[in-house]
Amino acid sequence: MKKIFIVSLFIACLGLGSCEKELDIVNPNQPTVEVFWKTADDAQQGVNAVYSTLHRGAISRWLPFYYIIRSDEGRSQSPATDIVNNMDQFRITDYNFWGSYDIWRDSYIGVFRANQVIANVPAIQMDEAQKQRVISEAKFLRGLFYFHLVTLWGNVPLMLEPSTTTDKPATTPQAQVWAQIEKDLSEAATVLPAKYTNPDDLGRATKGAAYALLAKAYLQQRKYNEALTPLQWLVTGEGSSLYSLMPDYRENFIITTENNAESVFEWQFQRNPTENHDDDTDPRADNLNYGTSIAQFFAPPGIGWSDGEAQRWVVHQFLKEPTEDGGRDPRLAATFLYDSTDVRGPNFTQIYGETFAKRYGTDNGQRVWFRKFLNDHWKNEEGYNSPNNWRYIRYADVLLMYAEALNATGSTAQAYPYVDRVRQRAGLAPLSTALPNLNQDQFLAQLKQERLLELAGEGHRWNDLTRWGDLGPELAQRDPAFSTFVKGKNELLPIPQQETDINPNLNQNPNY
Template sequence: MKTQSKYIFTVLSILACSFLGCKKDFLNQSPESSLTNVNFWKTESDLKQGVTGAYSSLRGMGTFSFWLFGEMRSDNTTFQYNAPQRGQENREQVDQFIANSANTLLQDFWRDSYTSIFRCNDVLDHVGAIPMSDAGKAQAIGEVKFLRAFHYFNLVRQFGGVPLRLDVTKAPGDAPSKGRATVEAVYTQIIEDLNEAATNLPEVSAYAAADKGRVSKGSANALLGEVYMTQKKFGDALTALRKVTGYSLMPTYASIFLTSNKNNVESVFEIQYYSTAGTNLSSNFMYQFAPFNSGTAVTQDPGTNLSFTSGWNTPTTDLIASYEAGDVRKDVSLAEGFTGSTGFVAVPYIKKYNQGFVQPGQTNVNFPVIRYADVMLMIAECLNEQGFVPNGEAFNLLNEIRRRGGIPAKTFGNPVPALNVASQDAFREAVYQERKVELAFENHRWFDLVRTGKAVEVMNAHGQREIAKAPAQYPSGAYMLTLNKILLQIPQREVILDNLPQNPQ
């Protein structure tokens, strides 16, 4: 009974948090601190703040959990071993596939995902009673249904079947879940939410400048396409992806990530960050991804010291070797080292989000979740899965992205062996390779490895190469991935308090 009471208190505390983090304007104001269920949910302004509160959970997860579990579990990145400052083994365990249910980072990921889901449910519970236009209500519903689907999509891919919480917890008896839903049931809900979101949301072009960054009809259809691809329903995926219109590639790869180009024509969905005095809305990617021993050489910020919170999401030699000669995306995305007081230090780091700081320790760099380049590559993959067409539309989409990267086209019958794509299977590999470098450090690689059935083979081979560099740094069992270990362990706290069955290991 005591543990049950603690669980109820935690759930109700999360509900209370749904009123915090709501902003007067879209994601650029400080949280309100005096809102309660008594004086809230009465006006159109309240509803808009509630919707913004649902977005706000993305910010914290974007600066940590998303890249930790979406990129560092892949062969694209690892970490810089910090011998002088141990104590961050919980992060290392995620990278090495030895994180167990007691790892606090799994609990953080789980809790933050459900916090956002609770906020979405709160909006859905109250939107009907708000005096405002039907169009305004429909948009609000579309936004939070997209966000709820996004979080459930992350959860089901990382944990398998998870509790489906679709209603607001109003009484202590509502706090425990109904247990883990099946994977199929979670996907059914995700698809239902995204279809409704696609129906209710406006096109990206309909948003005023002040509202750029909100999810749109294109965002919902792009995510729906990825959901269907994960289920290997390529025909359904293609139908959804064809509806992603109003976007185009930026003229150069480097221009995508500039802070002056936030929410650009290629952006389908990105997490919004701002560096404003007195708020907690900023990003800090370049500090976390800089080598911990680089001083100010990487960040150029004399007011911020680097420590154990730096040296993460480090590009691997596997990824560095994946770029073709002349690919301009390599220099935009990463550096193979930095020049310090003693000369060049060969510790790679991510450059893609290194766009300078606004205040010491704070940047306003957004994080791309879905870009149109991603959509184009998904369409190319779907077309190929429906039938290989030599030099057809799928080739055109692939090569448009390659040309922007400064590398030659891959074609059927190309006299250069490395550029010749002679079969359906060869085209699959070409798309997988292109996704690896085009979308590097954007949290796609791990999910791509899993959905294509390559995770175990690729990650075990990658792990052996990493261990060979410094065997003494790796604990027993590191990088020994099995099919069971593809899913994360359910956090032990949830297993106990919500009586959830654990994933096998």
């Protein structure tokens, strides 16, 4: 399911009362809602359109960019000062800044499409099992879109029915949005298959994906007891036979080993050689970009734009603890390109076919680039149509979430084995050997380190810091951008001003 086509029914744009295209002009060649939802094929095309939202430019590029670069593991030295100010340094200069506003729009386009499926598929005469699966896929994806909306903007409009351009939905309390996410994912998990037998269904949401995202939703609210149930299905229950850690950590980030045993849910991308746009509402479907352009914005100078980079302090964290055989943590080279990705230094480190020293000299040693989204393992350039999937939830993440939930609920000793599995894959000594008998607070402090090293540059750090209550100006010691962070404000992005201007029912976030 690397390439998902959409149908003309969904060629519509959606803002919360705003729209960039004229929707009052009827195209007689396009089917309407009234005539479209008739067959099982319509239902399948409808849910495929929801998945297609994940290919859109803003949500496939700027969404992970925001989660990574706003956190203390990332930074921007882009010559585009609006990127630096709005995406990194908490100097929000424009409440309609295109990066965040486009994520908002794409997320609600996804919600709109999911709502269409959930509202219209029940009336279609089709195989009941297939019908319920399609509806559950839409619920999973709606939960995914709202997970992003609530963690980026907080109190957002909760829209559960197909919307129109005249709707003016009110701001919904954050707790109510979370409750709907929990409901959607719980209902999806009861219906979705544990795995698919048809290769054409590769990449669709599974029971494990729904349980893993549900666990993330619970953890983000610090509902640790509730998180245990979906995590137990994945770690000690039926799901434990479906997932495992890949022996080679690097295999989680290269195109030849996508959708592997460690993958719980991936955003599927594919290169279209004829692509020239990434708007899946454009009728030129043959030219649609099914890839992601984030690699072009993360790749080093001379290859990409280098709008987003990693902080050097994270590199030093990898060097604190050697492997059991005295070597360097292998996750470091898989995570970053920098002067010593090759342990022998800049004269041996390869940056897209040339040594670091040849490209940048030997006095440029503070720059570090996130590697996991890049394509340097198979070509010496980047572009706007990377086929490298976003491994959105890996089993290693699940194991560490389970350890966190166990520790938070008073079962610290029982949490050790799940951290051990992640560490041992990297060649490190088991935590139960290296740091036995930690108390609850000490274990959490160590778990923060484990998540940093295992998941750096994958888009989890911002939510981790939020959940732990660690966001604040004190992070400026390792990320100077946080010197301008204002508590009670910068945890969330501002609601786009255009939306609040045209919809009096929307409330702006605090202190904006």
